[in-house]
Amino acid sequence: MKKLRKYTAAALSALLLVSAVPFAASAAEASSDGIIRGDVNGDGVVNISDATAVQRYLSSFITLNDERVxxxxxxxxxxxxxxxxxxxxKYLANYSNTYKIGEAIEAESGSTDPSEATQATEATVPTQATTPAAEVTGDEWKENTGKIVLSNNAITVTGNGATVDGNVVTITEGGDWEVTGTCDNGMIYINTGEEKDVNDKVKLRLxxxxxxxxxxxxxxxxxCKKAFITIEDGTTNTVSDSSTYDTAYADAKGAIHSDDTLEIKGKGTLDVNGNYKHGINSSDDILIENGVINVTAVKDALHANDDITLSGKNIKLTTNAQGDGIESEGTINIDKASLNLTGSGKGINAALDIALTSGTYEINTTDDCVNGNAAxxxxxxxxxxxxxxxxxxGATVDIAAGTFEIECAGKGxxxxGDITLTDGTYTVNSTADDCINGNSVVNILGGTYTLTAGDEAVTGDAINISGGEITANVSGKGIKATTDMNITGGSFTVTSTDDSIHSNGNITIDGGTFKLTSNDDGIHADTTVTIKSGTIDILKSYEGVEGNYVVIDGGTISVVASDDGVNAAGGNDQSSMGGRPGQNQFRPGSSTSNSSITVNGGYLYVTASGDGVDSNGALSFNGGTVIVQGPTTGGNFAIDADGTIGFNGGTVLALASSNAMWEDVNGKSGNAVLNKSIGSVSSGSTIAVTDSSGNVLSVIKPRISGNLGILYYTDRTSLLTSCKAVTGASYSGTLDSFGYSESGTISGGTGKTLSKGSSSGGGPGGRW
Structure with missing residues (x-):
């Protein structure tokens, strides 16, 4: 930054030294240094990432080298x-390109602001020394100082270009005026003429x-060329307009109105009462650097036809408006300010982009708190x-950081378009709607979220989550995608009346930690659920994991279900039963014969009152470990498929009530072995499966009790028909958190032989 300032100062000094040399010759020597103006991140193009990079640089999230500065x-x-x-x-919105953004930066020769530039002209080099003409710097207006003393009797003024007519002060020249006193019916009117030159700037020091x-x-x-208001340190100043205006002032729209850019700063207090329309209004830009500003207005507190910028940690803005708190027909940029906005309209409202870099925001509105019609x-x-x-x-919402406490009737x-949440802390209570809603893609990369919703916690057309900690308690679905959902990381604690994790398309989970409590499905996709990794604990559900197709490649999955633990198909818009709130719709044209469950790896632990693993089509066990406990009553099955069943790899251990598990047995057990009654078993006791030599293949302390049967398959032995199920034994070894192990030793107990069904091959349909 310092180098940049020195470079500019040196360039200005050089211009002064060569003032007798034709300017055109100097300009001809300018050369490109290869830097594109506005390309902050150095990727060769100017896009929204560069505007964001400036904001992150100002907040000290990133650093920039000299070229990027x-x-x-x-x-x-x-x-x-x-x-x-x-x-x-503004450049990206095709609003303006005053500063040639996107073009190569040439050797600096001073300010590029066309409103401040001094026009140099060619001159013949004199043969004799001459006295140079006085330079117009644009600061001469500051030398014209004066005072305005307000009074209900007689207003007095000093300074060139200021006159009084009754109770109206008129300023016709650029200058700097101090304003004191009180007037209950008067006005300060500024008009420096149609041709506004560089010195037609007017400052009022309140x-x-x-x-x-x-x-x-x-x-x-x-x-005037530009309007300035300075609020003097330690003072309180009050400005009010009327509820109706004379026709002579019909173009004005606020207690303080400027047709040109208005800049406000100072360390004092300014109270503004807008009784006609706005409190502070500009037909151009509004810039506020500091000051304590309190505004009440029948419409907007602050309104600008172009841009509004609040930049300074000492800004304190309090508004009470029947319209918007801050409204811009261009962009709004706020950095470090402290805002307290109350009103019947919107809090912060922009026709274009809104950029909030830092600061404190207390906003209480009938309408939206922050609304951007662009980004x-x-x-x-x-x-x-x-x-x-x-x-x-907004049209798009990008939040990199911040702390948010939100109470709303609509969406949080x-x-x-897209929503991208990189970091931050969010506490959102949406009484009747969604906490986070994107009509396109929702990307959550990190952050901490506590979400309470009358509908969904997070919903979007597509959802990508790679990090963050989400805690949700909702009346609808927890996290819902209209198309596809991809989760590669994060922590999720969801309590939902409807599905906890839901997609009308596909769900892919490849990481993350989940604790899901649902009155409907824990995880549901209308098309395919694919679980590759992660730790998933479905504490309560109607059905634990449901999809037209379910593929489990890895991860640790624990399911407690009042109906099926894992289900392929079976849900539709008429599937609500037994108080189940969900209305799950599979894709049109799907059929049960096309449904399937495939387990290639991972650890699946199911406790179910209905079917443990239920496919309305094919069912394949190719790897991993599958533990099923339940049902304990008739009418449902631990393993259930309308299509073929293949035991091709991994380990499958299923326990269920004898009369429940063995109803309608058709002998299609494939490579698995079973025994429909291994005796009365108490919850927490030991059930072990041993090979022909008495070695432990699997051991479990069951969560269910009663007269149980068992189905078993493992690819760790080829002599399954020599295996036994042993109950009542003493176990020595280490069990995992689910009470299961594939090692250790047992002593004592009663063994029951396991055998295949009447057919040795997998057939078209099987239930155990």
Whole structure:
């Protein structure tokens, strides 16, 4: 940053030294240094990532080298600030490109701001020394100082270009005026003429003043190059307009109105009462650097036809508006400010992008708290948002960091397009809607989320989650995708009336930790559920894992289900039964014969009152470990398939009630062995399966009790028909958290021989 400032200063000094040399010759020597203006991340193009990079740089999330700082200083004012991010956003929206963003940076020759540039002209080199003409720096207006003393009797003014007519002060020249006193019916009117040159700038220093106009705006910057208001340190100032305006002031729209850019700063307090429309209004930009500003308004508290920028940690803005708190027809950029916004409209509302870098935000509105019709980018700050509608909404929403406390009747965070949440802490209570909703892709990369919803916790067209900690308690579904969902990491604790994890398309889980409690399905996909890795604990469900196709390649999965533990097909819009709230729709044209469950690996532990593993089509065990306990009553089966069953690898151990497990046995046990009655077993006792030499192949302390049967398969021995199920034995060894092991020793107990069914091969249908 310092190098950049020195470079600019050196360039200006050089111009002064060669002032007698034709400017055109100097310009001809300029050469490109290979840096693209606005390409902050150095990838060769200018896009929204560069605007975000500026915001993250200002929040100290990233650092930039000298070249990237030069690229980021798009307006070439010698520093990188929020204005540079705004200019990039305006360029991307095809709104303006004043500073030639996207073009190579040429050797610097001073400010690139066309409004501040001094036009140099060619001159013949004199043969004799001459006195150079006085240079116009653009700061001469500051030398014209004066005072305005308000009064109900007689207003007095000093300074060139300031006059008084009754109770109206008119300023016609650029200058710097101090304003004091009180007037209950008056106005300060500024008009420096149609041709606004560089010195037609006007500053009002508010030094303990109070001004009310009963016929129009109190302060009216009608025409000037730029308008400044300074709130003097330690003072309180009040500005109020009337509820109706005289026709002469019909173009004004606020107690403080400017047709040109309005900049406000200072360490004092400014109270504004907008009784006609807005509190503070500009037909151009509004820039606020510091100050304590309190605004009430019948419409918007702050309103600008172009951009609004609040940049400074000493800004404290409090509004109470019947319209919006802050409304811009361009962009809104806020960094480090402290805001308390209350109103009947929206809190922060922009026609284009919103960039919130840091700060403190207390917003209580009937409408949305933060609304951007283009992108909403948040890279830090503390947000306490109470909304009668959505809390944060935009065409796209990108949140890199921040702390959010949200109470809303609508959606907590809503995107018409993509939502990307990189980090942050979110506590969201959406009483009647979703906590997080994206109409396109929702990407969650990290963060901590406590979500309470009248509908879904997280919903999107497609959902990608790679990290974060999500705790949700919802009346609808927990996490729902319209198309596909991909989860590769994160922690999930979901309590839901409907499905905890749901997709109308496919679900792929390849990582993460899950604790799911559902009155319907734990995990449901209308097409395919694929589990590759992760730790999944479904503590309560109607059906644990359900899809038209279920593929388990890995992971540790524990299921407690009042119906089926794992189910392929079987759910549709008419499947609600026994108080089950869910209405699951499989894809049109699907049939039970095309459904399947395939277990290739992992650890699946099922406790079910219905079928343990139930496929309305084929069922294949190719690897991994599958433990099924239940049902304990008739009418359901531990292993159930309408199509073929293949025991091709891994280990399968199924326990169920004798009369439940063996109803309608058709002898299609494939390679598995079984015994429909191994005796009365108590929960927590020991059941072991041993080979012909008495070695333990599997041992379990069951969660169910009663007169049980067993089905067993393992690829660790080829002599399954020599295996026995031993009950009542003493076990020595280590059990896992599910009470299961494939090692250790037993002593004592009663053994029952396991045998195959009447057919040795897998057939078209089987139930055990």
């Amino acid at each position: 030069k690229a980021a200083d798009v307006n070439n004012d010698g520093e990188v600030n929020i204005k540079d991010a705004t200019e990039i956003q 030094n303990g003043m109070s001004l009310t106009n009963q016929n129009g705006p109190a302060i009216y910057f009608d025409r 909403v980018n948040i890279s830090g700050g503390s947000y306490n948002l109470t909304s009668g509608d959505d809390a944060v909404t 965070i809503n995107g018409d």
